[in-house]
Amino acid sequence: xxxxxxxxxxxxxxxxxxxxxxxxxxxxxxxxxxxxxxxxxxxxxxxxxxxxxxxxxxxxxxxxxxxxxxxxxxxxxxxxxxxxxxxxxxxxxxxxxxxxxxxxxxxxxxxxxxxxxxxxxxxxxxxxxxxxxxxxxxxxxxxxxxxxxxxxxxxxxxxxxxxxxxxxxxxxxxxxxxxxxxxxxxxxxxxxxxxxxxxxxxxxxxxxxxxxxxxxxxxxxxxxxxxxxxxxxxxxxxxxxxxxxxxxxxxxxxxxxxxxxxxxxxxxxxxxxxxxxxxxxxxx
Numbered sequence: 365x366x367x368x369x370x371x372x373x374x375x376x377x378x379x380x381x382x383x384x385x386x387x388x389x390x391x392x393x394x395x396x397x398x399x400x401x402x403x404x405x406x407x408x409x410x411x412x413x414x415x416x417x418x419x420x421x422x423x424x425x426x427x428x429x430x431x432x433x434x435x436x437x438x439x440x441x442x443x444x445x446x447x448x449x450x451x452x453x454x455x456x457x458x459x460x461x462x463x464x465x466x467x468x469x470x471x472x473x474x475x476x477x478x479x480x481x482x483x484x485x486x487x488x489x490x491x492x493x494x495x496x497x498x499x500x501x502x503x504x505x506x507x508x509x510x511x512x513x514x515x516x517x518x519x520x521x522x523x524x525x526x527x528x529x530x531x532x533x534x535x536x537x538x539x540x541x542x543x544x545x546x547x548x549x550x551x552x553x554x555x556x557x558x559x560x561x562x563x564x565x566x567x568x569x570x571x572x573x574x575x576x577x578x579x580x581x582x583x584x585x586x587x588x589x590x591x592x593x594x595x596x597x598x599x600x601x602x603x604x605x606x607x608x609x610x611x612x613x614x615x616x617x618x619x620x621x622x623x624x625x626x627x628x629x630x631x632x633x634x635x636x637x638x639x640x641x642x643x644x645x646x647x648x
Contacts, residue, residue, distance in 0.1 A: 393637060398630040402623075406514060411625040414503040418621055421499050422492070494570050497620040501577050502538070504624040508581045511628045516586075520636045523643060526591060529584025541576040545569040567615075574614065575607040582631040586639060595638045606634055 401407055516525060548569035555565035583592050596603065610627045614620040620627075 394630060394633050398626060398633055401515065401518075401629050402626045407511070407625055407629065410507055410511060411622060413507060414500045414624045415621045417503050418496055418499045422496060425495075490566070493615075493617055496618055497570065497614050498573065500620040500624040501574060501627075504628060505534070505538075505577060505581045507625070508628050509585050511625060512582065512585050512632045515629065515632050515636065519633075520640065523636065523639055525586055526588035527585055528587060528589040528592060529580070533584070534580070537576065537580045541573050544576075545573040548572060567611075571608065571611050574611050575604065578607055578610070578627055578631060579603060582628060582635055586632070586635045591639065591642060595635070595642060599638060603631075603634065606631060 402411070516523070546569075552565040552568065556562045558565075583596070587595065610630065613623060614627075
């Protein structure tokens with residue numbers, strides 16, 4: 365019995381030791397340092413850029429969508445709820461005709477009307493929030509070299525940067541990630557009808573896009589292709605956990621509009637630290 369107790373205490377000490385190491389690395393070196401850097405006047409000025417541009421894009425898309433039939437669909441909803449005849453233009457686009465028939469059916473009865481209204485508002489809200497995240501991540505990609513340049517000058521000037529990112533490669537990663545996100549949406553459709561799992565399934569494609577773009581933007585600005593391969597082979601899961609942590613922050617409504625710069629700072633510190641470790645090993 366005493367032997368088991370001693371063994372248990374020994375394991376607890378070992379776990380505590382690793383937790384302290386992890387806490388020091390994660391909190392002291394990355395999270396806290398990133399927060400301090402984010403709230404510097406220089407970074408806060410940069411943080412305003414994705415906010416302004418994303419809001420302009422969202423407003424433009426909203427008014428464009430309104431011009432392409434939202435007002436007409438609202439008229440259809442009102443007519444179907446009041447039992448009036450709905451006249452559909454045969455020359456209208458096929459998706460508009462299909463959507464009109466669906467809306468007439470859903471809003472004809474009070475029960476289905478309530479469900480449809482709830483789903484439309486919920487899905488609409490989620491789409492707007494996720495769209496703001498996607499636009500912010502794309503926009504922040506153009507600002508990544510500037511942000512990481514500031515970090516490099518302040519903390520890591522002893523390290524040499526080897527950028528493997530090029531404009532054609534960046535466009536390819538963006539297009540590939542976008543279509544992969546759409547593909548994931550399609551294959552996960554059956555899971556959307558399973559409670560609880562549908563929340564995870566709906567978030568997975570967005571996280572994939574979020575991770576791929578953010579990870580590429582930061583790593584391609586700091587590392588060479590060979591350095592990235594060496595670091596990512598060993599630290600892939602750690603970087604996935606880091607981007608997952610950032611993705612959880614982005615799920616706060618419109619948080620990404622203001623914190624996209626923080627994402628770059630946080631991942632930037634992580635890659636700079638790994639590059640520093642790799643450089644020391646190579647020099648020895």
